[in-house]
Amino acid sequence: MVPASLIEEAARAIAARLPLVALTGAGISVESGIPPFRSPGGLWEKFDPAVYASIEAFRRDPSKYWSIRGDFIRRLDDFIPNPGHIALAELERAGLLRHLITQNIDGLHQKAGSRSVTELHGSLREIFCLACNRRYHAPHIPPGTPPRCDDCGGVLKPNTVLFGEALPAEALERAIQEAATCGCLLVVGTSAVVQPAASLPRIARGNGALVVEVNLERSPAGAELFLEGAAGVILPRLTDALRGSIRLRQSKGTRHGEDPPRNL
Numbered sequence: 001m002v003p004a005s006l007i008e009e010a011a012r013a014i015a016a017r018l019p020l021v022a023l024t025g026a027g028i029s030v031e032s033g034i035p036p037f038r039s040p041g042g043l044w045e046k047f048d049p050a051v052y053a054s055i056e057a058f059r060r061d062p063s064k065y066w067s068i069r070g071d072f073i074r075r076l077d078d079f080i081p082n083p084g085h086i087a088l089a090e091l092e093r094a095g096l097l098r099h100l101i102t103q104n105i106d107g108l109h110q111k112a113g114s115r116s117v118t119e120l121h122g123s124l125r126e127i128f129c130l131a132c133n134r135r136y137h138a139p140h141i142p143p144g145t146p147p148r149c150d151d152c153g154g155v156l157k158p159n160t161v162l163f164g165e166a167l168p169a170e171a172l173e174r175a176i177q178e179a180a181t182c183g184c185l186l187v188v189g190t191s192a193v194v195q196p197a198a199s200l201p202r203i204a205r206g207n208g209a210l211v212v213e214v215n216l217e218r219s220p221a222g223a224e225l226f227l228e229g230a231a232g233v234i235l236p237r238l239t240d241a242l243r244g245s246i247r248l249r250q251s252k253g254t255r256h257g258e259d260p261p262r263n264l
């Protein structure tokens with residue numbers, strides 16, 4: 001259990017280094033019942049991503065991908081945001097979090113109310129036909145493994161980045177720009193090994209930002225401050241402490257040129 005003093009130290013450090021940007025990974029959705037890929041029990045312990053989740057493998061035999069992901073995609077609406085997602089949405093509403101970069105594809109940040117979100121690896125909610133490009137919204141997709149387009153019979157693919165595919169250029173550009181211009185990067189629930197997302201903490205640090213990490217174990221993100229524990233427990237505590245730190249700073253006077261945060 002992270003002591004209150006460490007949470008408060010992190011909150012004071014973040015309050016002094018706004019604007020804040022968050023980078024999240026699969027770990028933040030674990031408490032919503034969605035397993036990560038690399039941790040024990042994760043999907044890649046059972047299935048080889050080269051066989052099941054590369055674009056090459058998908059083109060060769062899309063039924064392999066759909067056989068392990070189909071059920072999950074069809075049940076997407078059953079998953080709900082946990083206190084970690086909700087805390088980040090609250091931070092945005094309070095004017096304390098400028099932007100959220102996520103590697104997740106589950107849409108739970110938006111479901112929690114986050115609006116300024118970059119989905120670096122796309123979204124499982126958007127499904128499209130590889131032949132005619134018709135769009136479907138998961139979980140409302142035709143049956144079958146692989147599911148096929150109602151209009152043309154083409155194979156459907158989620159709008160997510162499979163291994164071997166390039167990241168959406170606009171999303172990557174925005175993520176790099178956010179990391180390069182924030183005062184603090186809050187890194188939550190990522191193993192920080194999947195490139196190029198794994199480079200964002202280095203980019204932030206290289207531009208003078210503080211990096212704070214929330215995770216069950218330290219990742220190679222190289223954070224100056226590490227808060228060990230589940231995101232759904234730590235983030236609500238950090239949010240409360242951050243509000244307190246900001247109020248304290250405000251009571252001492254907002255510095256010239258600073259925008260006072262909203263809705264504290």
Ligand code: NAD
Pocket residue numbers: 024025026027028029030031034035036037038039042103104105106107121188189190191192193194214215216217219229230231232
């Ligand atoms: P990862 O699976 O490589 O690592 C998960 C990380 O989360 C680990 O560092 C682990 O220690 C940490 N973690 C586990 N439970 C946690 C908790 N309760 N609180 C805080 N941290 C916790 O995940 P990654 O780094 O995001 O990279 C995996 C790739 O897999 C990404 O590309 C992502 O698109 C994809 N993915 C997404 C989802 C999702 O959308 N929910 C789920 C699985 C994988």
